[in-house]
Amino acid sequence: MEEQLLGNCMRLIITEGLTANRVSDYTQKTEALFASDSRFDSVVLDLSSTKNIDSVGVTFVIGLYKASEEHNKSFSVSGASVDIMSLFRLMKLDQFFDLNE
């Protein structure tokens, strides 16, 4: 997972799958990010390089959304594939955060 600070927006780019075998690593990094960094007031999860997602990956996205809320930062997802967007809509996650193409 790469982190890019663009102005006051923290862009988190998932470069590999959003799956169970990788999520704990992502979770550790995002927890460290929220604990240490106050330079940003919005979080964008960039899924443009992500093809695969599983149920644990979905709970990671929701957890990231909740952490952003708790730290008073806005949250959105960008670049998700059509399939992943369908999945997020199936779970009504589009009611909680923006899904940008």
Added chain:
Amino acid sequence: MAYHILIADDATMNRSLIRDVLSKSLKNATFSEAVNGTEVLEVVKYGAVDLIILDLVMPIMDGYETLRWLKKHPEFHDIPVIVNSAITEIKSIEQTLKEGAIDYFTKPLSPNDMQIILPLKARNAIKFYEQQKTIVSLNQQINEELKNANTFANILLPKEKGMKQVELYLKYHPSLGIGGDFFDCVEIGDKVHFMIADVTGHGIAAGMASSMIKVLYRKIIETPDIMPHEVLERMNQSIFDIFDFAGRDNYFVFTAFVGVLDHGVLSYANAGHPYPMIYRAEHDRFVEIRQNGFLVGMLKNVRYHTENFQVDPEDMIFLYTDGLFCACEGKDFTGWEKVFTLSRQLSGILTVSPKEFLEDLFYAFHMIHKTSGNDFTDDVAMMLLKVK
């Protein structure tokens, strides 16, 4: 703890030297000796050996053949073998290490070899073997426990026979003997209540969570005239009331589809579960039940809603979990449309034998995964209700 070391060398002096070095440095070690590979096999067959120091050039059966024999037989495969030979060619060293020797040292032994290197190599090899044995023993215990858990999980499954208003057909394939997929179907009065759920993850923790869901579900549907959206909302609320990690550590998060069949009316609510299907017998076609909903256990105070669908006798309601179409390390959680396509192709079998339909659909996905070099990696649950 006592260790038994077998020293195999056709030269008496070499055997004595190694025995002398190791007996001084390894407390509680006992020794056997062999002059060729055939004697090595006799010793290992008749007693426990924790380490073999193996010469390569021996009469009757040399060290290479002995090593290959040991590694080919599962009961001796894990015994560590340290090769001790005068052969210094790299190809020989490479070959023996590839055949499974754990280490290699050359003759003649230098003073450092005798005082430091050989004792350390021997000690490390024995420690490694002990750890291997512990792992094997723990694996056996775990497998035994998983078998017991699987038996218990099968007890929790709904019974296919005995329903007045529907015929019930089930297919359950847990990935690790016990899994996080759950389904239930029960008649209460004139109504048929059913639910399918998929807990995040799989294995023992997910299996425990699905057992709790069953108890929770059965308790909640005792409420007269309860609607599917209320079932989901109560389950969600109960999770947050009971578990202080709810919504945080994601141990108890699941998708679910809840339905109630009452005199030809199917009422349902969905919590992020892959869309079930209804086979309309009169029209010979499948229809997807497309409703979106939140996962259970992730967010407090979420609302679900109930929709209704008219069903007729001979119609069939087909529900499944995502393990059916997901496979490989980076699972594709989004391929549920394949289920719809394949189900349509198998509809001819469905009308003749719903049980066979489930088996054929399962096999079809097994073959799809196999052609990609994969197999089922998650639990698979399928439930089919045929309206009488």
